[in-house]
């Protein structure tokens with residue numbers, strides 16, 4: 001669900017509606033638009049829209065985020081603006097349209113290196129066919145499609161019938177959902193905008209595009225407000241960002257860790273080679289200064305932090321065992337130097353052995 005789609009408008013509830021009122025409104029609309037009950041071609045899309053709006057109400061954090069974003073953006077349904085007046089008033093050129101904030105999801109690489117993105121600026125305009133009512137009146141009654149005109153519908157597996165919710169049991173309808181807008185009273189009009197995203201914007205930062213906000217219908221002569229794109233990062237399969245430091249867990253075979261040598265590691269620009277010192281001098285964390293998320297303005301670039309994860313083989317074959325036995329033999333010959341805890345242990349066991 002896009003951030004502009006107003007869940008209050010979709011469910012037709014007031015901004016201070018109680019959870020019970022929201023639930024009731026949802027049930028009523030879901031009943032009307034359920035694809036099993038409503039044969040219109042747009043029923044499924046409308047049902048999904050209603051369901052998505054209700055899900056937002058069930059998630060207090062997302063709802064709060066939506067309300068916050070909405071308070072900072074232009075209203076798309078003609079209601080007065082909540083808090084966007086100040087930015088508009090500062091712009092020269094007199095009356096200006098409202099500002100709009102829209103989210104833009106980027107991969108870490110896109111954000112780090114900069115990119116070109118196409119933004120879909122959907123705009124909701126009132127449906128002219130039904131004068132925004134969402135309903136059309138019929139001069140002659142039409143049979144209800146939900147019950148094929150009989151006024152009752154089957155109750156599913158349990159058998160029996162109940163009053164058709166589509167027509168209230170009358171079997172015919174004097175009005176039905178407007179086919180142009182699927183009964184919502186609104187139409188979506190879209191415009192795409194090519195945007196150059198500069199490198200180094202972090203999650204939560206905003207990119208301002210002056211004069212690119214969509215105008216409400218009928219206001220085409222006004223100067224458009226600013227469009228703000230709020231950056232959010234998609235979850236990355238390899239990297240986690242801490243400030244501007246990019247952290248990455250690198251699995252390495254225990255043999256490579258023991259032998260040292262070069263391993264291939266990822267970076268924001270691709271991969272590079274990391275030289276491991278031979279055992280035991282190497283650390284398990286390598287920090288590559290300035291190779292993390294790029295800096296911006298006075299803020300310096302972050303580091304790339306590679307945390308090595310030891311990976312043991314899941315099994316050993318006969319030829320492996322032969323090699324390990326050789327290594328074990330060599331270690332046993334030099335325990336004091338190369339494995340002090342084992343040397344101390346052996347000493348304890350020697351002291352406990354029964355004489356003879």
Ligand SMILES: [Zn+2]
Pocket residue numbers: 127128129130131132133134135178179180181182183184185186
């Ligand atoms: Zn309509």
Ligand SMILES: [Zn+2]
Pocket residue numbers: 144145146147148149150151152164165166167168169170171172
């Ligand atoms: Zn009916």
